[in-house]
Amino acid sequence: MADVPSKFPVDYSTWQDAVKAHDLVGKTVHTAELASASKLDFRQFLLLRVLWKPHLGNRLSRLPSVLEPYYTQATALLARSQSWASYCNSIETGDNPEGSFAIARHYQVKAANNGKRMRPDSFDTPVAKRTRSHTRRNLEEEFRNLQVDKTPSKIPTPAFQTPDSEDSSDDDSVVADPMPLPPTPAAQVPEELQRLMFPPTKDEQIVNTALVVFLNALTIHFPLIERCDWTLHRKAFVPQFEEAKFESRTDGYLDDGKGNPYALIEVKPIIRALTNQSRIQMQEGSQMASWIKIDIDAHLEKLRVHVSQNRHEVFITIAEYDKGYVSYLRKKPANNEHPSFLTMHQYGPWNTNHVGDMKKLGPILLALTLYAEDEVQKAEASSSD
Template identity: 30%
Template sequence: MSVRVLPTTPADWKLESKSLVCKSIHEYGLACSGSGITREQFILLRTLWVKRSKYQLYGSDRSNWMDNSSFKAAQAFLSSSTIAPTWKQFLKSTGMHPSDLEQQGYDGLHTFSLVRYHQAQSQGLSSEENNSAKVDMSPIAKRTRNRLKQRIAAQSSPTPGPKLTGLEQDLGVLDITDPPPSQPPTTPDRGGSNVLPMTATPTPGDFSSPFEDPGIFKAIQDEQIVNTALIEYLNALAIHCKDLKANWTLHRLPLVTRDNQREKIYEARVDGYLRRRRDGKPLAVIEVKPFTRTRKPDDIRMQESAQMAAWINQYQPSNTDLEGNIKRLLISQDRHQIYLNFAVFDADYVDYICDKQGINYDKNSFLWMYEYGPFDVGNQSDMSMLGELVLGYTLGESR
């Protein structure tokens, strides 16, 4: 059986989207259940992934994502500021084997001491495939019945809508308020899925914790190591740079995609973000995994697509930004490898993902994701390039 790759061109997407019943992610979210993102939902996010090398980003592609003045400022800061000697020592240490580094110690690394410590730990992870869920695509029980009926009734386009014959009747008797016993609890505001019936007597079996699964527990532990390594690296780059008007935070930012009635379609969470000081706006988000990207590349990209789309929906670009293409950055660390994923989209995609009323669903607009990497935390050249690129991008965005 051949494995279907994710679409990389509009033609690929159009071919696969022909078989879908729903016209938008908002319709699908009203009709379907289940946590985690499906391939159909991914197709409805209209995301196209393009893989590029780190050398292309550092060279020919760099001007697509950051202005040259910000990049030069980052280079100057890392090579001539008070942090320069420590930065050089850090880069030198990245070429050492983790066991040799542990034996030698972290003297002289100062700001980067904990960075190297946790980076070395990430290099030693077992790369198991378990990971904690970051995207909840399940519908909200209390709104599903009526909202789906209203949406179908409101469709007045000459183009036939989703073929949901009989679904309205099924929803009249279907109760999805309580998940199956094996399904982990969803977030508290998702329609009371954790609430027991008033007549029920709670028993120990009524409540479950993901920590009971040793695989998930270990994955969460490993993921925290990777997350700490990435956040510390980013903060070590930024903390002494006075021109950077933002801070990296470990806050697991919840991003909620809503339709035009402000009803929740799905929720995605990221592992941290760059927070602009003056207004708290996220300027870049981060996502980590305790295993390498090559183990589950499409699953990771589908999840990151949902996170990026939710970010666009919740933090919509300003009217000034909408005059051209908009860019955003998602930084991923998968075990010991870091990727810079630049998103680019236009006003039509914003209208689509925000469920603007009256839009033409047949007018295709896309969220393009350009994936650059991997940058290896154990490679001196990679860490040098990555530091200049990340600091250059964030300097430009935080102005």
């Protein structure tokens, strides 16, 4: 994926500029030759008409309205869970908790490399190799001066499903700026120190296990959830367009009990830094477009979500689109048809080593599962009438 920009189009104007710059005016996804989602180049991605709007630091303090009743229910369920209380306490104490979350916490720590056990090769960045003696003299001083995972200063921005104002005690309201910003608190660390402070997890499957086991620990003990299950199964979508198709494969999903997803999972062993965020977003945007295409007859109100973990940071990305975008995926639109888009609203990150973050994230993810369970049961009741 060469020549991927550090920031994707965020609206029609910036998308149109990119289309002109890449000589794609008048072309559609139905006429393009498409590779797999993990190998799509930026020109192909533009034809999927995906806009990306990161609401950096915002941890969904205002949920999509469809999730609100389920969030209330999820909060009450977790408040009565001794395993959840033990898990939250373990993040502060550093002890592995007893109960359902023991394995989840074990893998969350492994995914974060535990910080205290930095590998020697973490120093071997290109900058470190060229200036090793200078770097070693200054690393200790720079490391002391950095405040890891501190949320950036608050600046206003429009946001999807976010409040007009934030409580001052809730350090959530950092959002996208016209200039590329570090996409996470971890990514604000100087680039030459990122591999030292946040070395990649040894294996992507460790991150995947950490996320899926955590999701299962949140849900398996509640009898209300009978059909839906968070699975490690790597779901493959192969959407067929007029003259092209491509394959998109996820790292897991929320299964409705019949192999149909209600949320997608994507993981990476690295932080979502400026050098790689676009590639991650391109893959996730392609997966979402593929899912919509395959599930194209679903009602427009269906909530479509990506749950992603990049090393120790979790993101939730909510898809927004209309019937015009569905029409675009169905067929080649008329030349005079105004383009419709899939807009990906990215929220987070939630730090798996920060108890406050996880206390906020847990009820949201449980609410998402309760929503999916309710939708599945409603569909079954309707089909049996």
